[in-house]
Amino acid sequence: MKSSVFINLIFLLLHKQKTKYISIFILATLTIFLLSTVIFIKSSLQNEILKTLESHNDFIIQREFGGRIFDIENQLEDKLRNIYGVKNITKRVYGRYKFLSEDVYFTIIGVDFSNLNKELKNLGLQNISNDEMIVGFEVDNLLKKYKYTNYYDFFLPNKEIKKVKIAKVLEKESNIISSDIIILDINLARDILGINRDFSTNIAFDVPNELERTNIKQKLQRLDLDLNIIQKEDILKKYETIFNYKGGVFLILYLVVLFAFIMILYQRYSQVSINERKQIAIFKAIGYSVRDIIKIKMSENFVVAFVSYLFGVLLAYFFVFILNAPILKNIFIDFSNIKNDFIIYPYIEFSTFVTLFLFFMVLFLSSVLIPVWKISAINPYESLR
Numbered sequence: 001m002k003s004s005v006f007i008n009l010i011f012l013l014l015h016k017q018k019t020k021y022i023s024i025f026i027l028a029t030l031t032i033f034l035l036s037t038v039i040f041i042k043s044s045l046q047n048e049i050l051k052t053l054e055s056h057n058d059f060i061i062q063r064e065f066g067g068r069i070f071d072i073e074n075q076l077e078d079k080l081r082n083i084y085g086v087k088n089i090t091k092r093v094y095g096r097y098k099f100l101s102e103d104v105y106f107t108i109i110g111v112d113f114s115n116l117n118k119e120l121k122n123l124g125l126q127n128i129s130n131d132e133m134i135v136g137f138e139v140d141n142l143l144k145k146y147k148y149t150n151y152y153d154f155f156l157p158n159k160e161i162k163k164v165k166i167a168k169v170l171e172k173e174s175n176i177i178s179s180d181i182i183i184l185d186i187n188l189a190r191d192i193l194g195i196n197r198d199f200s201t202n203i204a205f206d207v208p209n210e211l212e213r214t215n216i217k218q219k220l221q222r223l224d225l226d227l228n229i230i231q232k233e234d235i236l237k238k239y240e241t242i243f244n245y246k247g248g249v250f251l252i253l254y255l256v257v258l259f260a261f262i263m264i265l266y267q268r269y270s271q272v273s274i275n276e277r278k279q280i281a282i283f284k285a286i287g288y289s290v291r292d293i294i295k296i297k298m299s300e301n302f303v304v305a306f307v308s309y310l311f312g313v314l315l316a317y318f319f320v321f322i323l324n325a326p327i328l329k330n331i332f333i334d335f336s337n338i339k340n341d342f343i344i345y346p347y348i349e350f351s352t353f354v355t356l357f358l359f360f361m362v363l364f365l366s367s368v369l370i371p372v373w374k375i376s377a378i379n380p381y382e383s384l385r
Helices: 003-016 018-054 076-081 117-122 137-145 172-178 186-193 210-223 232-270 274-285 290-322 350-376 380-384
Strands: 059-065 068-070 087-099 104-111 132-135 151-155 161-169 181-185 202-206 227-231
Touching: 003 018, 003 290, 018 172, 018 232, 018 290, 018 350, 059 210, 076 087, 076 202, 087 186, 104 186, 132 137, 137 161, 161 186, 181 186, 210 227, 227 232, 232 350, 274 290, 290 350
Parallel strands: 104 181, 132 161
Antiparallel strands: 059 068, 059 202, 059 227, 087 104, 087 202, 132 181, 151 161
């Protein structure tokens, strides 16, 4: 049979049985849409987190005793400078400040502005003073709600009030990591959080030579047994575990839906209508072999499965990256504190979708193959009676 004639026959059969195939198309598209949505959200958020971690320091050290985290002495910085291979040592302060009007918490981050000239220049803040702050997009919205448009009054632990001017509001595009943060001068952050100026929350540093990192970690452990040493790779693994767990749970649920759909499809083809039996019988009566009939039926269903897959993925792309995945995106990023209305940026792992395509097509066509083979093996004269 010529390829053009074969293609015309396939589309003619699809048109003749459009009612049956439309219902299958809708179910298959919905299944792929759900699976693709989870994959798109997980991949995009994971990629954003990983890009953020790329600029993170190689090591963070904290003081830990009895399973609790304590502030660390600033003088430890001098000991770190004496270790060969340690670079970019930075003292950091962070904690939570309660915003009483909404009963939510801001994340206070204290840094030494003098060590962030490049980053501040990128934000257009070359001349930021120690009494100014940088706030996240959602923090700014919350402050404006209570008429704090240019400043905010912090209540210090000693009951004094500290007025701090807003120097910069971070863009909404960075909301995934910055929605609830306030960046302050490190000494001002210490005053607000009640931390002694001789202490910091942690100390971060880099070790450019990867071969030296294990050795330096061992030196730090010998330096002080109470130090909790965190590598950037450890943070990365924790994030990957979280995303893989949440994504895995929903993928399992959707795979159950996929298998349920395949079972419905199998049952549908196992109970072929009289007209379909007659159609197959006519094919056999005019000289088509069982192999030819299976080829025709498999081609019909391949077209349906392929179009369903394509529509499902495109709908998922539109839902996630154009509509910003309403409701579903909050499954992966919790906003039990301040609502995080972040933006999901397009990022596609093509290998994942190739695997999904092959998995879906094999299951789809396998559920059709056995029933069609059984029917095509029946004597055509019995089917035509």
